[in-house]
Amino acid sequence: MKRKHLLSVTKKDFDIQTFRAGGKGGQHQNKTDSAVRIIHRDSGAVGLSRNDRSQHRNKKLALERLVKTSKFKLWINRRVHEIEVGETIEAQVEKEMNPNNLKIEFRENDKWILKE
Template sequence: MKKLLFTITKKDFDIQTFRSGGKGGQHQNKVESGVRIIHRASGAVGESRTDRSQHRNRRFALERLTKSVKFKIWLNQMVHELTSGKTIEERVNEAMAPENLRIEMRGENGEWSCEESIGNKS
């Protein structure tokens, strides 16, 4: 059975409506049927102006947003953070800890040799 990791609500999005214009005459030019949805955390944008109905355009815009590359990257990062328990910053700090770093120097013979790790130096 699948476990719910997190939820996304309307509060996570900016929803903008606008006049879609173009073909469709007076209805398209006077009614705000176009919808743009922006996910604040990822910066992903979904937009639709194809339908006369704002409700259907809202659904289409949300579908486009969830299929966007930016949103998928953000979603994968969130899932990884929640399942591993570490944020990207924590993983970078752990990898860059002095005990994990090594200094390589070129010796007199021209070959590279690895010195002791930085954290172990006295």
């Protein structure tokens, strides 16, 4: 089965912040901006890494952690659904809440009766 390309996430979709990691590791870790925080703007998901002395490895780890977050996975699933169906979940709910689609029932003498 051939896969089709639904959406792409680029570097422009993220805020990449570097800062000093602090803690154990001595002077090198305290003086360099080796820790990395990556924030996906649309979903609000955050990936953080300060384990390594290298900023490049920390970027890779932070991105891997961001992709594994439930916020990011939920955002991906919603985007895929919007693309496949052609409308957002909110628009579908709004369409179903249209007065023409609503049915009103009431209970009388232990029986549900549809109001016409």
